[in-house]
Amino acid sequence: MAERLQNFIGGRFVPAEGAGxxxxxxxxxxxxxxxxxxxxxADVDAAFEAAERAFTDWKQVTPSVRQKHxxxxxxxxxxxxxELVQAQxxxxxxxxxxxxxxEVAAGADQLRFFAGAARMLEGRGAAEYMEGHTSYVRREPVGVVAQIAPWNFPLMMAIWKIGPALAAGNxxxxxxxxxxxxxxxxxxxxAGEIFPAGVVNVVLGDGSTGRLLTEHGSAAMVSLTGSVRAGEAVAASAGLKRTHLELGGKAPAVVFGDVDLAAVAKALVEFGTFNAGQDCTAVTRVLVEESAHDELVEHLVAAAEATRTGNVDDGLNDFGPLNNARHFAAVQAKIEGLPGHARIVTGGRRVEGSPGFFFEPTIITGVEQSDAIVQEEVFGPVLTVQSFASEQEALELANGVEYALASSVWTADGARAMRFTRDLDFGCVWVNTHLLLVAEMPHGGFKASGHGKDLSGYAVEEYTRVKHIMHAIEV
Incomplete structure (x- = not known):
């Protein structure tokens, strides 16, 4: 019989009272x-009550103690x-x-960064900005934070949520x-074995449960990683609460003909199919200089067909399945709905003989900028290829989507790389690489990719509020 899971509230596991x-x-x-x-x-109320009780003391804990936890x-x-690996x-x-x-090793490293960042919050120095009065700034935790994590990297996303929030005293x-x-x-x-009861609470549920979190009167802030549709719903239901929204991407990789096309193609397929493409920063749109188009496509196909997935032994797979039946059907529908001018040069199908939701690495050429496959997030191991004739056209194609999370430029020309890092309208721009993240640098996008930063000291600041204090020098 399958295990029945429970919520974690107030430092212990408790059965849910929800009906479904x-x-x-x-x-x-x-x-x-x-x-x-x-x-x-009732379950959500209990979790917020536990978090509110814990906040009374946790907000007073010194940064050095938060660091130790x-x-x-x-x-x-x-x-x-x-245990974590098997569960996930x-x-x-x-x-x-x-x-x-x-996720496990990287997540532990990221928590250690946040532990250090807990002791490094910055603000203006005390000074007299008005005669006879001294002003300074306090950075304070915002309170109880409602957080909603996605399914693509469950452990890592949970760490990205709780790490900076707890470091800041929430x-x-x-x-x-x-x-x-x-x-x-x-x-x-x-966490319950380390932190005071109620500091970390986990409530299980679906979108209806998420709405209860975002609408809850005790939530001082709402943090979501998810789709644009989910972000719009959170923004509508959160009201005047502070929001932190990371809402996906449609990352371009701009490739010039002055690079090793075989090596770049291999890297692009790796960065586009990692985690079955279920990564908001994954390469999804390959934009290549006209003179190099055919050769790059040839190398992309070879790299895609050499990628391993669908094996019963997961140790033989470069990436796993799509996460669930509904998402598999959505990816399949996008492929089946391609316009007539688009051409699938490899992939486009379920992995033959696989019992799960494995999808073949897919390369699509002949697409146009207005096509849905170019404009909409697929979140699968699917790369489209477009060509450009000039730097200006490359930039117009790259920036011509509603998402603005991540991008990359591949060139041996240093001056060109500098121009593109300036002009690509994305929260992250890689040069001659892609997808790589470090705890010390911020992650987050612009436009429909949302607002707010994960990772880095900027993430900890997201979970603080700024208070101005002014003292009269003489009474």
């Missing part, structure tokens, strides 16, 4: 692995790596080696995706 359930399915096999509750208003959680994550693998089908390296009520709750529950248990 969700069957958690292993996307590599299509088999049910757990039953997760759809929490209701975060460092202890990082150690616990590494010590329970195998059941929900995502990701290769276990990739989970261990890219308490949290976090809802993982209904399709991938298990690694977040392990994280919650580990």
């Amino acid at each position: 359930d969700y069957e958690v399915v292993d996307p590599a096999t299509g088999e049910m692995v757990a039953v997760s509750p759809i929490s209701g208003a 975060l460092l202890a959680l990082a150690d616990a994550i590494e010590a329970h790596s195998e 693998h059941r929900n995502t089908g990701q290769p276990r080696g990739i989970i261990a390296e890219e 308490t949290v009520v976090l809802k993982p995706s209904e399709t991938t709750p298990e690694s977040t529950l392990v994280l919650a248990r580990l």
Whole structure:
């Protein structure tokens, strides 16, 4: 019988009072692995009450103490790596080696960064800006934060949520995706053994539960990583609360003919199919100089067809399945809805003989800028290819979508690279690489990709409020 999951509220696991359930399915096999509750208003109220009680004391804790707690959680994550990997693998089908390296080890490292950042908040120095009065700034935690994480990197996204919020002195009520709750529950248990009860709370549920979080009167701030549609819903329901929204991308890779096209093609396929393309910064649009188009496409096809997926032994896979049946159908529908002028040169289908939601690496040429496959996020292992005749046209194609999260330019010309890092309208621009992130640098986009930064000291600042204090020098 599949395990029935519980919420984590006030430092312990408690059954949900909500009326509904969700069957958690292993996307590599299509088999049910757990039953997760759809929490209701009473469950959400209980979580916020626990977080509010904990905030009274946690906001007074010194940064050095918050640092010690975060460092202890990082150690616990590494010590329970195998448990976290297995829990997440059941929900995502990701290769276990990739989970261990890219989420467990990287997540522990990111928490250690946030632990240090807890002690590095900055503000204006005290000074007399008005005669006879001294002013200074306090940075304070905002309060209880409602956080909603996605299913593509469940553990890492949970760490990106709670790490900066806790470092700044907030308490949290976090809802993982209904399709991938298990690694977040392990994280919650580990946090519960380190932090005071109620500092970290996890409520399970679907979109209806998420709305209860965003609308809750005790939430001082709402942080969401998800789709544009989800971001619009949060923005509408959050009212005057502060929001932090990371809403996806449609990343271009601009390739000039002065590079090693075979090596670049191999890298682009790797960066476009990593995690089955279920990454908001993944390469999705390859824009290539006209003179290099045909050769690059040839190399892209070869690299895609050499990529491994769909094997029963996940250790043999470069990437795993799409996360769930509904998402698989959505990706398939986008491929089936291609206009007549578009051409699938490789892929475009479910991996033959696979029991799960594995999709072939797919390269599509002949697309036009107005096509839905170019303008809309697919969130699958799908790359489109367009050509350009000039730098100006390359920039117009790259910037000509509603998303503005990530991009890259590939060239041996240093001056050209500098021009493109200036003119590409994206929150991150890579030069001759893509997808790589470090804890010390901010991650976040512009336009429909949302607002706010994950990672870096900027993320910790997102979870603070600024208060001006003025003292009269003489009474």
